[in-house]
Amino acid sequence: TLNVALAAPVAAHVVVLGRNGNVTAQGPVSEVLQKDTQLHALVEKEQDGVEEDKYDENINGRDDTDVEEAKKVIGKLIVAEEKTVGRVEMAVIMLFVGGIGGPLIWALYLGIKSLYLGIKWAGMLVMIFQTWFVGYWASQYVNYLPTDTCIPALKLVAPLHHLLGLD
Structure with missing residues (x-):
């Protein structure tokens, strides 16, 4: 947290991070403050700087706010983002891939996913072809007389129809 003075009274365990993100100290608040003199100085400075809320002062009718002092307090603990x-690195990526199943699992997953998507696309293409074919077949009855229209499926069914005696 940025305001140690507010968090210290309720914290049971404190972890202090250095500039590089490394842990420099950790433990109960009192022990860490004894070991880390910079943190101890920062906490004392923050406790001295804790004042009554400026909005409460304005509500009570006092107008003691100094704009420049407020700007200093607002920007005091903010560091520009770098x-x-x-x-x-590839070693880090391979460590991640190995940690979540390894390359064989990923190859299997991607293979199954590709097969699934391929079958799905093939099904869509078959539906498009069926729609086109039904339209083409129906147009044969519009453009030609029904007696002149050749229906290939009936050429296969007619002999079976005759053999079964369904004439």
Whole structure:
């Protein structure tokens, strides 16, 4: 947290991080404050700086707010965000992939997913072809006389119909 003075009374365990994100100290609040002199000085400074809320003063009718002092307090604990440029090394990526199943699991997953999507696309293409074919077949009855229209399926069914004696 940025305001140690407010969190210290209710915290049971404190972890102090350095500039690089490394843990510099940890433990109960009193022990960490004894070991880390910079943190102890920061807590004392923050406790001295804790004042009654400026809004409460305005509600009570007092107008003691100094704009410049308020700007100093607002920006005191804020550090400009630094953008870093870099890349993730392949060893880190392989460690991640290995941690969530390994390359064989990913190859199997991607293979099954590709097969599923391929079958799904093939099904969609068959439906498009069926719609086109039904339209083409129906147009044969519009453009030609029904007696002149050739229906290939009936050429296969007619001999069976005759053999079964359904004439």
